[in-house]
Amino acid sequence: MPVSTEWLLHCAATLAQLDAGSTASAAQLARYYDLPAPYLAKQLQALVKAGVLVATTGPTGGFRLAQPASEITLLRIVEAVGGTSPPYVCREIRQQGQGALPADECQNMCVLAEKMTEAHEAWRRSLAGVSLADIVASLPPTAPARTRSRLTSTISAAPSRPSPSAP
Amino acid sequence: MPVSTEWLLHCAATLAQLDAGSTASAAQLARYYDLPAPYLAKQLQALVKAGVLVATTGPTGGFRLAQPASEITLLRIVEAVGGTSPPYVCREIRQQGQGALPADECQNMCVLAEKMTEAHEAWRRSLAGVSLADIVASLPPTAPARTRSRLTSTISAAPSRPSPSAP
Numbered sequence: 001m002p003v004s005t006e007w008l009l010h011c012a013a014t015l016a017q018l019d020a021g022s023t024a025s026a027a028q029l030a031r032y033y034d035l036p037a038p039y040l041a042k043q044l045q046a047l048v049k050a051g052v053l054v055a056t057t058g059p060t061g062g063f064r065l066a067q068p069a070s071e072i073t074l075l076r077i078v079e080a081v082g083g084t085s086p087p088y089v090c091r092e093i094r095q096q097g098q099g100a101l102p103a104d105e106c107q108n109m110c111v112l113a114e115k116m117t118e119a120h121e122a123w124r125r126s127l128a129g130v131s132l133a134d135i136v137a138s139l140p141p142t143a144p145a146r147t148r149s150r151l152t153s154t155i156s157a158a159p160s161r162p163s164p165s166a167p
Numbered sequence: 168m169p170v171s172t173e174w175l176l177h178c179a180a181t182l183a184q185l186d187a188g189s190t191a192s193a194a195q196l197a198r199y200y201d202l203p204a205p206y207l208a209k210q211l212q213a214l215v216k217a218g219v220l221v222a223t224t225g226p227t228g229g230f231r232l233a234q235p236a237s238e239i240t241l242l243r244i245v246e247a248v249g250g251t252s253p254p255y256v257c258r259e260i261r262q263q264g265q266g267a268l269p270a271d272e273c274q275n276m277c278v279l280a281e282k283m284t285e286a287h288e289a290w291r292r293s294l295a296g297v298s299l300a301d302i303v304a305s306l307p308p309t310a311p312a313r314t315r316s317r318l319t320s321t322i323s324a325a326p327s328r329p330s331p332s333a334p
């Protein structure tokens with residue numbers, strides 16, 4: 001799973017704490033979590049493509065959720081970042097070698113592939129059962145106000161170092 | 168997930184169809200599924216190390232299940248081959264950047280990491296609920312006899328090519 005999965009889960013949970021209509025830019029989110037802004041921006045676009053986020057343009061442009069937080073599941077975010085291919089791939093080895101089964105006995109999925117698929121579906125169901133609204137609801141009641149204030153704070157990304165030439 | 172996961176699931180299911188006390192060698196299993204024998208042998212050793220298989224030595228040596236098929240789950244095989252590390256890794260990004268939470272607010276696991284862990288546990292539970300005995304029970308009743316006969320067949324791995332010098 002890409003390392004950016006954690007980034008995007010957190011960014012989406014952060015956007016779920018904004019006031020309706022507010023946006024946050026890639027730069028703000030990158031600063032908030034100390035992440036590489038260009039790579040984060042690319043991943044945020046993947047979430048736009050997946051219909052999880054909307055990107056607005058203009059001087060106050062940025063990202064916001066494309067739907068109510070209750071309708072965006074963790075599964076959608078994880079699959080938008082990492083793709084939807086299941087981790088197990090069946091290459092039909094039952095049809096090769098000295099033990100090869102004839103094709104007409106292989107019209108149903110192999111029972112081992114079926115069990116691996118069922119496990120992947122159990123994983124998907126688990127993540128499909130949790131929305132961004134559930135995540136926000138589990139945070140301390142003071143979290144959203146704190147998140148908004150830290151996100152929009154004007155403190156620069158590069159902490160100002162005491163300079164010898166400054167008074 | 169390593170491509171060899173499919174190989175080892177199938178090899179274990181094959182060994183589960185042998186008569187009690189019988190073994191199959193890495194070469195026989197490789198021939199049965201047309202797999203690269205040296206790499207397969209290495210992976211079979213990983214299953215020995217995980218307590219799933221026993222390797223016997225001597226002229227009739229080979230591999231057999233270390234326990235009754237009803238006690239060997241798909242999860243043990245999959246984790247013996249691919250390792251037990253969960254695919255999602257939390258790097259505690261909640262503690263970094265401008266939004267960093269103080270350490271004393273991070274004594275519990277982050278709720279996002281928790282939900283990802285729950286999904287992984289759902290996947291594990293699904294695979295822990297299926298044993299090799301379940302797999303064998305789902306095969307057609309004629310399968311085990313066929314498997315045994317194909318596995319021990321004396322047909323050579325290299326198909327004999329008509330040679331110009333042969334009569």
Ligand code: FES
Nearest residue numbers: 090092093094110
């Ligand atoms: S043939 Fe692929 S899992 Fe059985």
Ligand code: FES
Nearest residue numbers: 257259260277280
């Ligand atoms: S800090 Fe890692 S998932 Fe939240």
